[in-house]
């Protein structure tokens with residue numbers, strides 16, 4: 398079983414409520430919201446107020462991906478704004494265990510995001526405090542980038558790490574995923590699959606999601 402989580406980064410920001418209805422019609426249950434601060438990543442997107450507005454307009458699960466410096470200062474504000482899942486980059490937080498625990502205590506699922514260049518060993522101590530790992534398959538900052546090919550093997554090793562330690566931790570993967578690689582990604586163990594340009598760049602976002610579900614399902 399897997400879920401497609403459309404990334405609103407590639408949606409039309411002037412029509413967010415409509416875009417959300419369209420992806421819901423396509424079968425999405427999780428909305429991936431990319432928060433960027435111009436420090437941790439070279440781009441600035443949206444923040445707490447927009448998450449609060451999205452919360453008012455939908456009952457879908459809101460998955461806030463924080464690509465920000467000092468995430469420990471902001472993570473629980475996103476939960477209070479209505480995020481159901483909040484992920485924090487391992488590269489950005491020297492007090493990750495505290496931040497994850499804070500997210501859980503605030504009532505959301507806590508995730509650790511990890512960049513392509515960071516070894517999975519960086520998760521060793523903190524993964525038991527997470528509900529999910531967000532494996533980046535591009536260097537974060539922009540939609541529409543190419544999947545970093547070696548991330549498929551990293552995904553398999555992450556799955557192995559979680560299985561061998563019998564942890565109750567889901568794997569989410571984000572970046573460069575489309576109908577050409579989703580089958581392999583599902584087969585390698587990803588359970589939540591973020592897709593931005595493959596959903597919103599194709600004209601009809603609802604049928605793009607249905608297409609991704611079909612392509613992924615072929616292999617499971």
Ligand code: DX5
Pocket residue numbers: 404406407429431462535536537538539540541542571572573574591592593594595
């Ligand atoms: C990249 C973001 C992704 C991005 C995915 O920094 O974290 O969520 O929107 O977009 P695609 O699917 O186009 O790579």
Ligand code: ZN
Pocket residue numbers: 404429430431462571591
């Ligand atoms: Zn993301």
